[in-house]
Amino acid sequence: xxxxxxxxxxxxxxxxxxxxxxxxxxxxxxxxxxxxxxxxxxxxxxxxxxxxxxxxxxxxxxxxxxxxxxxxxxxxxxxxxxxxxxxxxxxxxxxxxxxxxxxxxxxxxxxxxxxxxxxxxxxxxxxxxxxxxxxxxxxxxxxxxxxxxxxxxxxxxxxxxxxxxxxxxxxxxxxxxxxxxxxxxxxxxxxxxxxxxxxxxxxxxxxxxxxxxxxxxxxxxxxxxxxxxxxxxxxxxxxxxxxxxxxx
Numbered sequence: 001x002x003x004x005x006x007x008x009x010x011x012x013x014x015x016x017x018x019x020x021x022x023x024x025x026x027x028x029x030x031x032x033x034x035x036x037x038x039x040x041x042x043x044x045x046x047x048x049x050x051x052x053x054x055x056x057x058x059x060x061x062x063x064x065x066x067x068x069x070x071x072x073x074x075x076x077x078x079x080x081x082x083x084x085x086x087x088x089x090x091x092x093x094x095x096x097x098x099x100x101x102x103x104x105x106x107x108x109x110x111x112x113x114x115x116x117x118x119x120x121x122x123x124x125x126x127x128x129x130x131x132x133x134x135x136x137x138x139x140x141x142x143x144x145x146x147x148x149x150x151x152x153x154x155x156x157x158x159x160x161x162x163x164x165x166x167x168x169x170x171x172x173x174x175x176x177x178x179x180x181x182x183x184x185x186x187x188x189x190x191x192x193x194x195x196x197x198x199x200x201x202x203x204x205x206x207x208x209x210x211x212x213x214x215x216x217x218x219x220x221x222x223x224x225x226x227x228x229x230x231x232x233x234x235x236x237x238x239x240x241x242x243x244x245x246x247x248x
Contacts, residue, residue, distance in 0.1 A: 009207060016203070019217050025237065027236065032048065033045065041068070042070055049167050054166070056166050057078060057079045058168045059080070059082065059171065060162060060169070063111070063174045065090055065130075066090060070171070074169070082159050082162065083098075084109055085108065086148065087147070091106050110150070111172065111177070112181060113151055117147070119145070119146060121141065122144065123137055134180075152188055168193050171195075171196045172198065176201040178197045182197060182223060183223060186227050193245070194243070195246075197241070198242075199241075202217070231248075233246075
């Protein structure tokens with residue numbers, strides 16, 4: 001019975017992905033994507049940009065968690081790293097793993113649409129690091145904690161190296177805040193060359209909650225339409241990790 005239920009969840013997630021990406025997903029003819037990092041914390045990037053020796057390159061990594069294998073590989077390929085996470089333990093882990101170099105900047109803040117302080121809701125498993133400003137795991141609001149947050153506008157202002165780079169990559173694993181932050185990012189005058197975002201909130205809706213699932217698919221498609229209007233092309237998805245290129 002458990003195996004059958006897992007199969008149904010798998011089919012359901014596949015259908016959701018097809019519905020969300022239909023009409024938007026167009027694999028780039030000019031990109032040869034390669035995957036960096038562990039099976040859990042890895043992301044994709046254009047191989048030419050990864051190995052380019054001309055110009056400067058910057059990674060904005062929002063949501064460090066306890067796997068910075070992608071960030072490490074990007075650093076080893078001459079990227080400046082701007083790491084953002086609201087949890088002090090995650091920032092400490094990243095600092096200990098990545099080391100102290102002038103090209104690595106780590107700040108203890110969550111990426112959000114405004115700067116200041118935000119309420120983050122606890123994960124169902126308190127040993128996990130997946131605190132969410134959107135309470136995507138529907139946990140007790142009394143367990144919420146305040147963490148510092150920073151907007152993409154203020155992050156760009158604080159780290160001008162991002163907008164001065166010849167190639168910039170924004171990676172987001174921010175526990176359900178992606179919908180709001182992506183909209184904020186693409187409405188900003190600055191254009192990242194590549195954006196990657198985990199959209200796992202699409203898979204966390206209750207199995208029988210069809211109404212919420214349909215609503216989230218509709219909202220996600222509206223967001224993808226907004227992203228496309230602002231010059232970004234969806235070129236790949238790995239499960240619920242989505243990847244866009246800016247078409248200059």
